[in-house]
Amino acid sequence: MGLQITNEEKGELLGIIRERYGYDFSEYAEASIKRRINRFADINSFENYFDVRHHLANDQNLFVAFILEITVNVTEMFRDPAFFKCLAEKVFPLLTTYAHRKVWHAGCSTGEEVYSLAILLKENSLYRDTIIYATDINTKVVKQAREGVFPLKLMKEFTANYLKAGGQESLSDYYTADYDSVIMNKSLKKNMVFSTHNLAGDTSFNEFQMIICRNVLIYFNQELQDKVLQLFYESLCMFGFLALGSKESITHSKLRDKFEVIDKNEKIFRKIA
Ligand SMILES: C[S@@+](CC[C@H](N)C(=O)[O-])C[C@H]1O[C@@H](n2cnc3c(N)ncnc32)[C@H](O)[C@@H]1O
Structure with missing residues (x-):
């Protein structure tokens, strides 16, 4: 099983991101954002929360990939x-x-x-x-x-x-x-x-x-x-x-x-x- 981030870890990670990059995801729906952080960790082969935190805090390019993963971009022409x-x-x-x-x-x-x-x-x-x-x-x-x-x-x-x-x-x-x-x-x-x-x-x-x-x-x-x-x-x-x-x-x-x-x-x- 991949990363299962806790609420405390999620809170800390989003706080670091807010300070470092100026983006505030703290008010995104909880279950969905946790699922997406876990998925992001799996895709990037991060084995634990500390890995995720370290890399996200220090790698701006990775943060761009993080935004892509956190935001759902599905759309279509004349959708609905x-x-x-x-x-x-x-x-x-x-x-x-x-x-x-x-x-x-x-x-x-x-x-x-x-x-x-x-x-x-x-x-x-x-x-x-x-x-x-x-x-x-x-x-x-x-x-x-x-x-x-x-x-x-x-x-x-x-x-x-x-x-x-x-x-x-x-x-x-x-x-x-x-x-x-x-x-x-x-x-x-x-x-x-x-x-x-x-x-x-x-x-x-x-x-x-x-x-x-x-x-x-x-x-x-x-x-x-x-x-x-x-x-x-x-x-x-x-x-x-x-x-x-x-x-x-x-x-x-x-x-x-x-x-x-x-x-x-x-x-x-x-x-x-
Ligand atoms: C599922 S798409 C919806 C696209 C389109 N409106 C539609 O209904 O097909 C959601 C979009 O919201 C954007 N989004 C998420 N958080 C946002 C924010 N804080 N400010 C602006 N856009 C945001 C995402 O990047 C994504 O492109």
Whole structure:
């Protein structure tokens, strides 16, 4: 059996990381972060906790690998198509009332969701006057997202999602195939700004008409979820939209009365106070 880190060791390790690298993972959901530290130790053949601690404290490159292991980067184009369909049907008509729109895509991973949103905005004549700010804690995935190159073999599945999401054209209109990859069209990247941003520590950087953050809060404990929801609340204009996706919830947040529900399944809310 590999490493089974104790709560005390986990606390100490995350404290060292916070001091040394300025990243605070102490409010990530406990079971999940312990599992990931154990996995990280196995992958790197560290036999005990002291090995992990010593190497992580002294090797910056290893810390980059640690972030990759700690954060789950799974994503896909038009993931949960019903979410995108709902956005297009219930939110886009209200977004047309703004002459210019700023959207924050928080926890964008490798960018598949960002390109999906851009495509749907384009098909609904909303992309031209929209800027999408896409951020993630992980520098490596942000770089991939900016490049917009995805494996060709996934396009069949992404096309099925696109059609279920209400896509009106052909997904292949938006990319060029290059051997076993596809390169997303430049015209889609035009209004995208990619950057690293840590939801567990960094402040707001703009005011937005819509914030999308799916499959990210589930990795945080309740305190950190509350802090991040406060950050989103402060970053939204009045009547702006918060789209969290079906797996998240604001039911336990004290901010719930400051939002009205636009769609209860897809957890799409509108700031009203
Ligand atoms: C499972 S992916 C979700 C990607 C996409 N939103 C989706 O639903 O397909 C979770 C992403 O959250 C990012 N993440 C985790 N902790 C974060 C933090 N503190 N600040 C910003 N992003 C974070 C991870 O790096 C990862 O890319």
